[in-house]
Amino acid sequence: MAQQERAIRTRKIILEAAAATFDEHGYESTTIAEILERAEVTKGALYFHFPSKGDLARGVLAAAVTTEGVRPHALKLQELADTLLLLAYRLPREPMLSAALRIAVDPQARRQFGTAWPDWAELMAGFLREAKARGEVLAHTDEEEVGRMIVSTWTGVRVVTEGLPGTYDLPGEIALLLRLLLAAVATPAVLPRLDISAARAAHLYDDMPARRAEVAESAPRGISG
Amino acid sequence: MAQQERAIRTRKIILEAAAATFDEHGYESTTIAEILERAEVTKGALYFHFPSKGDLARGVLAAAVTTEGVRPHALKLQELADTLLLLAYRLPREPMLSAALRIAVDPQARRQFGTAWPDWAELMAGFLREAKARGEVLAHTDEEEVGRMIVSTWTGVRVVTEGLPGTYDLPGEIALLLRLLLAAVATPAVLPRLDISAARAAHLYDDMPARRAEVAESAPRGISG
Numbered sequence: 001m002a003q004q005e006r007a008i009r010t011r012k013i014i015l016e017a018a019a020a021t022f023d024e025h026g027y028e029s030t031t032i033a034e035i036l037e038r039a040e041v042t043k044g045a046l047y048f049h050f051p052s053k054g055d056l057a058r059g060v061l062a063a064a065v066t067t068e069g070v071r072p073h074a075l076k077l078q079e080l081a082d083t084l085l086l087l088a089y090r091l092p093r094e095p096m097l098s099a100a101l102r103i104a105v106d107p108q109a110r111r112q113f114g115t116a117w118p119d120w121a122e123l124m125a126g127f128l129r130e131a132k133a134r135g136e137v138l139a140h141t142d143e144e145e146v147g148r149m150i151v152s153t154w155t156g157v158r159v160v161t162e163g164l165p166g167t168y169d170l171p172g173e174i175a176l177l178l179r180l181l182l183a184a185v186a187t188p189a190v191l192p193r194l195d196i197s198a199a200r201a202a203h204l205y206d207d208m209p210a211r212r213a214e215v216a217e218s219a220p221r222g223i224s225g
Numbered sequence: 226m227a228q229q230e231r232a233i234r235t236r237k238i239i240l241e242a243a244a245a246t247f248d249e250h251g252y253e254s255t256t257i258a259e260i261l262e263r264a265e266v267t268k269g270a271l272y273f274h275f276p277s278k279g280d281l282a283r284g285v286l287a288a289a290v291t292t293e294g295v296r297p298h299a300l301k302l303q304e305l306a307d308t309l310l311l312l313a314y315r316l317p318r319e320p321m322l323s324a325a326l327r328i329a330v331d332p333q334a335r336r337q338f339g340t341a342w343p344d345w346a347e348l349m350a351g352f353l354r355e356a357k358a359r360g361e362v363l364a365h366t367d368e369e370e371v372g373r374m375i376v377s378t379w380t381g382v383r384v385v386t387e388g389l390p391g392t393y394d395l396p397g398e399i400a401l402l403l404r405l406l407l408a409a410v411a412t413p414a415v416l417p418r419l420d421i422s423a424a425r426a427a428h429l430y431d432d433m434p435a436r437r438a439e440v441a442e443s444a445p446r447g448i449s450g
Contacts, residue, residue: 105330105384115388145401148389149382156381157374159330164341164373176370177378184408185377 002042005052011049014039017064018056019099023205026102027057027109057103057113069208076131077186078194081178082122084154085201085209088174093205105159113154120151128185136190153177169197239264240288243281244324251327252282252334255275282338283326285402289325290344294433301356302411303419305349306403309379310426313399316383318430330384341374349375353410361415371410378402396423 015041021030032053036046050056069090070082091097104115116214123163131137157177161168178196205211242264243397246255257278261271275281294315295307316322329340350372356362382402405422411419430436 047450051362104388107387110388114390117385117389121389143242148385148393148398149402149405152382152385152398153378154381155385156383158381159384160342160373160377160380162332163329163335164342164346165339168373171378173373177374180371180374180409181407184405 007049008195010045012042013159014041014049015044015056015059016096018050019060019063021093022057022060023095023099023102026106027053034207052113057109058107060096060099061103061113061116063096065098065123067123068210069204071207075136075190075193076127076134077136077182077190080127080150081122081130081182081194081196082200083127083198084150084174084178084206085171085198087154088158088170088203089198091200092171103157112223117151117155120150123147124150136187137185143186146181153181156206169198171201175199175201228248232274235270237264239271240281240284241272241321243275243289244285245320247282247285248320248324248327251331252278253331262267281338282334285321285324286328286338288321289350289363290348292348293435296429300415300418301352302361302407302415303357305352305356305375305427306354306407306419306421307343307425308348309375309399309403310396310423311419311429312379314423314426314430316395323393326380326383330380333353334446342380345376346373361412362410363412366410371406375406378406378426394423396426400426 011102014035018030018035021034021038025034030053032043034045035044035056039046066087067083069086070079087097091101100116103109103113104117121124121140121144124127125143127142128143128146132141132143134138137180139142154174154177157173161170161173175196175198182194182196183191233349239260243255243260246259246263255278257268257271260281261268262308264271291312292308294311298304298307312322316326325341328334328338329342346369350368352364352410353362353368353371357364357366357368362368377400379402382398383395386395386398400421400423407419407421408416
């Protein structure tokens with residue numbers, strides 16, 4: 001059991017090192033040597049978990065579709081918004097997420113590994129179907145189309161925000177996007193009940209179990225620590 | 226005069242060859258030799274118009290912000306929609322446009338040359354300000370914010386549509402995007418009067434003067450031709 005736990009942790013360390021290196025230099029320019037140096041593991045350990053650089057890219061992409069930190073809410077549309085706000089807040093803080101987006105946006109890497117976009121679009125369509133069943137969404141809404149548009153527009157806001165001069169913060173820009181999109185999708189009774197703001201993104205992030213554990217770990221310990 | 230015309234045409238040929246090569250291989254991988262070969266001009270002619278590869282990239286970016294083919298309309302929001310629909314239709318047909326987007330999305334090239342995004346955002350905000358003055362836009366709309374969101378989301382739809390499996394066509398996807406966004410922006414009286422469809426994009430394209438000239442040129446000529 002301890003051995004298995006160690007293997008899981010090693011795998012995670014390698015994947016995080018790969019993500020950080022892909023994120024900095026792009027997939028093509030990254031070498032296995034750089035990942036080894038950053039991960040501080042042996043070549044054998046790396047190749048045991050990931051036989052090729054492509055397996056590392058696929059591992060990063062698979063890890064990036066996540067609703068971690070999103071909690072159940074009376075309104076399904078709030079859960080949808082929370083997923084996207086939280087992602088915006090986590091992205092600049094977690095190389096695993098930004099590396100996945102960088103791979104998806106790079107045409108060459110994308111041809112080799114595909115993207116997580118279809119998975120994200122399906123996740124969004126699922127939220128919208130549940131929201132519609134509960135009467136939160138206007139009847140003429142096409143869940144597949146809107147789900148796809150959410151993924152496209154979220155990605156565009158990320159790409160363009162990064163490239164614009166000035167200091168736009170991603171959670172604020174995603175909140176703006178969601179307010180526009182959901183105005184065209186939510187029923188009039190539900191719309192004013194939604195909380196869509198950068199402040200909510202920060203709050204959700206601080207409440208994530210993983211984040212709490214991290215804060216606890218870095219806090220000064222008592223004599224017994 | 227004839228000499229000046231020839232210089233303008235040579236400049237255009239070089240810029241189009243550069244755009245096509247950037248579009249295929251990316252800015253970094255493109256060599257001046259490839260551009261020369263495609264343009265079929267002398268090295269002297271190329272360097273006369275564009276002293277460096279960077280000047281070619283800047284030339285491509287500058288040429289890509291365009292409302293060519295958009296005609297005056299009673300509704301300013303229709304002109305805004307037409308600009309974006311027409312762009313979607315022209316993009317896969319004109320390397321100058323897709324090369325500009327490829328440069329903008331590539332983080333390395335973007336750091337060197339910037340993007341046309343601020344110019345596009347200002348163009349959109351201008352349409353929205355005029356539309357608001359005419360009562361076409363809801364009073365609480367922030368023209369700068371919505372202008373920026375239009376550019377971001379348009380870009381995202383382009384990037385993601387290209388990367389999704391399946392055969393989504395860009396004008397259709399942009400029409401979908403515009404119907405969502407304008408539902409949150411246009412006044413109830415104006416919204417149903419807007420024509421937002423892929424068919425309109427094709428129609429606008431076929432009516433462009435440049436396109437008409439091209440069709441006329443390629444048509445079989447009479448004895449006098």
